[in-house]
Amino acid sequence: MTEHLDVLIVGAGLSGIGAAHHLQSAFPGRTYAILEARDTLGGTWDLFRYPGVRSDSDMHTLGYRFRPWTQAKAIADGPAILDYIRATAGESGIDRHIRFGHRTVRAEWSSERARWTVEAVHRGETVRLTARFLHLCTGYYHYDAGYTPDLPGIETYGGTVVHPQRWPRDLDYSGKTVVVIGSGATAVTLVPALARRAAHVTMVQRSPSYIMSLPTEDPIARGLRRIVGVRRAYPIVRWKNVAISTLLYQLSRRRPHVVRAMLRRSAIRQLPGGYAVDTHFKPRYQPWDQRLCFVPDGDLFAAIRSRRASVRTDRIAEFTTKGPRLESGEQLSADIVVTATGLRLLALGGIDLTVDGDPVALPETMAYKGMMLSGVPNLAFTVGYTNASWTLKADLVSEYVVRLLRYLDRHDLWCVPANDDPTVTTRPLLDFQAGYVLRSIDDFPKAGSRFPWRLGMNYAHDLLKLRHGPIDDGAMRFSRRPTTHEPDPCDPSTRVS
Structure with missing residues (x-):
C-alpha cells in the first residue's frame, strides 16, 4: 500500500512546523504529511533537557514571522520555546499531519513519474509514500549522540x-x-x-x-x-x-x-x-x-x-x-x-537520495539559493543562518517553496537546479570556523562563488531574492509533468492506494 501526497515534510521541529503552516495556509486543499523520527514534536527544543537550556537568538527573530512571540522574555528557556512550537502546531491542526516514529531513510526520484518514493522505518517496518515535492527540515546534526573528543584516561574517572x-x-x-x-x-x-x-x-x-x-x-x-x-x-x-x-x-x-x-x-x-x-x-x-x-x-x-x-x-x-x-x-x-564539546553534524538527516537510479553524492552537489541541490529535482532543505536566527531563513525557505509550487502548478512542471556555468567555483557550504563545522563540512553539499549558488548570510538580501526574485532565473530547469496514468492527488477518487 503506497500513499501518495502532494508534499512530504521530514522533521517536526521548529522548521518543519513552520513549513507546514506556510504550505497549508497557501494550499488548503493540498495533501501533505510530516515524517518525524522521534515520538514527539519540537526537534532540538524537546531533545535538549540540560539545566538552563535556552535560545541563543532573541525570540522576536527565532519566533515565526506569522505568529508573534508574546512572552516578556526575549531570551527564552527551552520549555517556553517548546510550548510555543506545540501551540503553533495545535492551533492550526498541523499536529494531525505528523507521523511520529517514522525515521526517513531513503528517497528515490523518478523523472518518468515526476515524483519521489520515500521510505521510512516505523516500528521495524518499512513504510513507503510517494510525493510530488520533498521538503527536508531535518536540522543539521545527529540526534542520537553529540561529539565527545578523545579524553585520555576517562575510563579511570570515578565520577559521573x-x-x-x-x-x-x-x-x-x-x-x-x-x-x-x-x-x-x-x-x-x-x-x-x-x-x-x-x-x-x-x-x-x-x-x-x-x-x-x-x-x-x-x-x-x-x-x-x-x-x-x-x-x-x-x-x-x-x-x-x-x-x-x-x-x-x-x-x-x-x-x-x-x-x-x-x-x-x-x-x-x-x-x-x-x-x-x-x-x-x-x-x-x-x-x-x-x-x-x-x-x-x-x-x-x-x-x-x-x-x-x-x-x-x-x-x-x-x-x-x-x-x-x-x-x-x-x-x-x-x-x-x-x-559540552559540541555536535556531530549530519547532512539532510542522513537520508540516502537517488535520482533516476543514480545515488546522490552530496559533496558533489551545489546548494541552490541555500535551499535546493543541483541535479536533485523537486527537493528543498532548510539550513538557517549562522550569524542570525535560524527561523529567519527557515521562514524564507518555506515562502519560496510555496512560490515555487504555485509556479509548477500553473505550468504543470517539475524542476531541478542545474549549474552549467564553469566560472562558478566551489567553496564550503558554511563559511564558519567552529570545530563542529570543520569536522564534518566535507560531507555536505558545496556552495558556489556567486548567487544563486552562494549561501547568503544576509536576511534583507535573501528576503528580496527569495520572496520577490524570479522563479525562472536561468539556473532552474523545468520539465513537463507526465500526463498519462498520473492521478490527481487532490482528487480522492483517483488517490493511489
Whole structure:
C-alpha cells in the first residue's frame, strides 16, 4: 500500500512546523504529511533537557514571522520555546499531519513519474509514500549522540560523565563539584545554571569564545506592546533586531578590532577587579569567525563574580580517578564532568537520495539559493543562518517553496537546479570556523562563488531574492509533468492506494 501526497515534510521541529503552516495556509486543499523520527514534536527544543537550556537568538527573530512571540522574555528557556512550537502546531491542526516514529531513510526520484518514493522505518517496518515535492527540515546534526573528543584516561574517572545532548532526568548536582568541558553556547549556558545549586562549577576551555551580554527582556519591545499592542509591535521589534544583528555582523567582519575592544570592555565591567580577562575571554580568532555566545543579563559573569563558578583556560592532559588533570599540572576534582564539546553534524538527516537510479553524492552537489541541490529535482532543505536566527531563513525557505509550487502548478512542471556555468567555483557550504563545522563540512553539499549558488548570510538580501526574485532565473530547469496514468492527488477518487 503506497500513499501518495502532494508534499512530504521530514522533521517536526521548529522548521518543519513552520513549513507546514506556510504550505497549508497557501494550499488548503493540498495533501501533505510530516515524517518525524522521534515520538514527539519540537526537534532540538524537546531533545535538549540540560539545566538552563535556552535560545541563543532573541525570540522576536527565532519566533515565526506569522505568529508573534508574546512572552516578556526575549531570551527564552527551552520549555517556553517548546510550548510555543506545540501551540503553533495545535492551533492550526498541523499536529494531525505528523507521523511520529517514522525515521526517513531513503528517497528515490523518478523523472518518468515526476515524483519521489520515500521510505521510512516505523516500528521495524518499512513504510513507503510517494510525493510530488520533498521538503527536508531535518536540522543539521545527529540526534542520537553529540561529539565527545578523545579524553585520555576517562575510563579511570570515578565520577559521573554526561553529555548535554543526553542529560539524565534524575541527575542531582546539588552541592556537587562540577567540571564543564567546553566554551561554546552550551557551556556558557550550563555554567550559570548549574552554579545556582552546585557547590562549584569550573569551565575548562582550550581557548576562549566571544561572549556578549544581552538583556533577558527587550525594553523597546515591552514599551511598544503597551503602546500599539502585541501584533503591531512584533514586526517592528523583529526588524529592529534584524538590523542590530546585521550591523554587528558587518562591523565584526569589516572592523573586527572595534568589536573585539567593545566585547573586552564589556567583560571587564562585569568581572571582578583584576580578573585575567585576556587569558579567559580573549579569543584567538576574529568576531563571528565562530558564533558569538550570548548570555542573558550577563549571568555567566555574575556566577564568576559570586565565586560559584570559575574558568580554566588550558588543555586536559588526562583524567584521573578524581577528575581532569590539566597540562599546567593542576588537578581538578569533580563529582560530575559535563562534556559540552559540541555536535556531530549530519547532512539532510542522513537520508540516502537517488535520482533516476543514480545515488546522490552530496559533496558533489551545489546548494541552490541555500535551499535546493543541483541535479536533485523537486527537493528543498532548510539550513538557517549562522550569524542570525535560524527561523529567519527557515521562514524564507518555506515562502519560496510555496512560490515555487504555485509556479509548477500553473505550468504543470517539475524542476531541478542545474549549474552549467564553469566560472562558478566551489567553496564550503558554511563559511564558519567552529570545530563542529570543520569536522564534518566535507560531507555536505558545496556552495558556489556567486548567487544563486552562494549561501547568503544576509536576511534583507535573501528576503528580496527569495520572496520577490524570479522563479525562472536561468539556473532552474523545468520539465513537463507526465500526463498519462498520473492521478490527481487532490482528487480522492483517483488517490493511489
